[in-house]
Amino acid sequence: MSLQDWLNEGQLKTHKTSRKEIDQLFAVFERDMADAQPEALSTDRRFAIAYNAALMVARAALAASGYRTSGEGNHYRTIQSLAFTLQPDIKTIRKFNKFRQKRNITDYEMIGMISEQEVAEMIALAQELHDMVTEWLQKNHPELIGK
Numbered sequence: 001m002s003l004q005d006w007l008n009e010g011q012l013k014t015h016k017t018s019r020k021e022i023d024q025l026f027a028v029f030e031r032d033m034a035d036a037q038p039e040a041l042s043t044d045r046r047f048a049i050a051y052n053a054a055l056m057v058a059r060a061a062l063a064a065s066g067y068r069t070s071g072e073g074n075h076y077r078t079i080q081s082l083a084f085t086l087q088p089d090i091k092t093i094r095k096f097n098k099f100r101q102k103r104n105i106t107d108y109e110m111i112g113m114i115s116e117q118e119v120a121e122m123i124a125l126a127q128e129l130h131d132m133v134t135e136w137l138q139k140n141h142p143e144l145i146g147k
Contacts, residue, residue, distance in 0.1 A: 003067055003084045011077055013070045017063035022137070022144045025060040029053045029130055036123055043114040044106040047122050051103045054096060054126035057133040061085035064141045075100050086132050096125060 006012040032053035036046045055078060062068065062081045069077045079096050082088055099122055106113050137145040 003065060003081065006077065006081075007067065011070060011073070012062075012067040012081075014066055015063055015068040016066070017144065019144050019146065021063060022060050023146055025056045025063070026130075029056045029126070032056070033123065033126060033130075036119070036126075042111070043116055043119050044111055046119045047099075047114040048103050048107055050119065050122040050126050051099055054099075054122070054129050055079075057126070057130045058082055058085075058096075061133050061136060064137060064144050082129075086129075086136050088129075088132060092125070092128070095121075096129075099125070 003012060007014065032049045035041075036050040036053065038046075041049075055075060058078050058081065059068075062078060062085060065081075065085050067081070069081075076097070079093060079100060082093050082096070083090075099118075102113065102118070134145065
C-alpha cells in the first residue's frame with residue numbers, strides 16, 4: 001500500500017497545502033498541548049485534547065505530502081499515513097492507533113478509563129510527533145515551516 005493507492009481507492013484526496021495551513025495546524029497543536037495540562041480537567045478530557053494535538057501534526061505531515069483524508073475513518077487513515085510520511089518506528093503508529101481506540105471509547109461510550117500515566121504517555125507521544133514533523137518539514141518542505 002501507498003498514499004497513491006489510498007488516493008486511487010478514494011480514501012485520500014490530493015491537497016495543496018500552504019505555510020498558513022501548516023502554521024494553523026501547529027497553532028492547534030500548541031493550544032491543545034497547553035489545554036491538556038490543567039489538573040482541573042478529567043484525565044479523559046486531557047487525554048482527548050493531547051490526542052487531538054498529535055492528530056494535528058500528523059495531519060500537517062499528510063498535507064505537506066499533498067493529501068488530505070476523505071470519507072470515513074479520517075483519524076485512522078491520518079495515523080496510518082505516518083508510515084508513508086514520517087516513517088516512524090511501527091511501535092509509534094501502533095501506540096497512537098491504540099490511543100485512538102481508547103479516545104473513541106472515552107468520548108462516546110464510557111468515562112473514567114484513562115489513567116494519569118496514559119495522559120502523560122499521550123502528551124509525550126504528541127510532543128514526539130510534533131518534533132518529528134517539525135524536523136521532517138525542515139528537511140523535506142522548508143517552505144512550509146515558519147521557524
